[in-house]
Amino acid sequence: MNSAKTSIIAGIVLMAVGGLLLLDLLNVVESAAYVPALIFAAAGVVFLSVFSRSRENWWAAIPGSVFLGLAAVITATQLTEGRFGAAYLFLFMAAGFAAVYLREQANWWALIPCGVMFTLAIIVALPQGLPGMTVPAVLFLGLAATFGLLSLVPVKADGHTARMKWPLIPAAVLGVMGVIFGLQATALLISGDFAVPAVMILAGIALLVYAYYARHDRQHKAPGHLGPPYSG
Template identity: 40%
Template sequence: MKRFDVGALIGLILVVGGALLLLQTFSVVSFAWDTLFGFLFAAGGIAFLWVFARDREQWWALIPGLVLLSLGALLGLQWIAPRLAADWGGPLFLGGISAAFWAVYATRREFWWAVIPAGVMLTLAAVAGITQAFPEAGGGLFFLGLGGTFALVYFLPTPEGRMKWALIPAAVLLVFGAVLAASEAEILRYVGPAMLVLAGLYLVYRAFTRQAPSEAKED
């Protein structure tokens, strides 16, 4: 798509938005502000997605396109179902940002870097949603999600081979997330005593297995 087409499309959206604001100012029409801005954001998102649809080389348009579209959906949800938006608006918007970067990677597989913000935003969306029911699970889930993101980066195919550096942050974040999740779930209170019991049983087992051959030799 030519730059003139992109500018004309964005300019048309601005003209429509400005005209609606003027009509509301002069009391010609009446709109709720969140509904109006939701429409404008959604229209802007569709415009950027149209830019990408016309020219697949314009991959950058996926990011503002899906972000604006998710923001418009959030404002529309606030108008249609305010309670639902209060609980799930955050995960919806963060999920939209994540989807934008996943779409970039799906379009250009050489852009492995897009997986990192995609995974981070998806983790934040999951944390925002799950903490609605389990407030104490947020910290551990956040670090587990970040660790899983870097682990995925390691497994991604690249011309240079696997990116081994990603294993370091993946391992650190996964271990820290597992410990934090265990402490948040109060599992550590039971892990310590259970480990002592298992260690004791192992020592008793080793003692009996060593004693049996020695007794057999004496006989």
């Protein structure tokens, strides 16, 4: 980072801290409550400035989003008495991993923690008093959606671009478990004893479907393969 950007960031931080101290002297706000948030925000801005300099600095989006998320949590805790505070941290972290993928699409793995963080943000923001199986249902459905979307992402491999199919397996298994927990949460499932065998059967079907399509693709891409013989 060049000296000009460092001076700008340091100047903004000093002005903000000075303003908070002045408001504290005037009994307008308690500056001690917001100084940590300001420090975390300044650290996050520093990492984001590093992130913006070069494509090779994609890693800086992760600590930058964490520091900004911590600043948001502290600020939200002061303004809303702690409600939904942790959700902001997970949302910022999800945005950080999304930025890692958008900066360098070879980092497709970043979409997995991005989806996990976004799912956790939803879980934290859920209202109180929901049925006990609601949280597991949201968790598994969110993870299933994450792997399902991952299967739609084009990935470069062996000189060509293709979509990955292995994420469909965890997406199917997690989706089935999420639906089962959702049914249990709404009292539509008679007994939870059927959950394990149902998941095993559906997971086996998903594996067979995946194996069929994988074999079909290999045969289609094999040299000299001209398709099925003509009959008629």
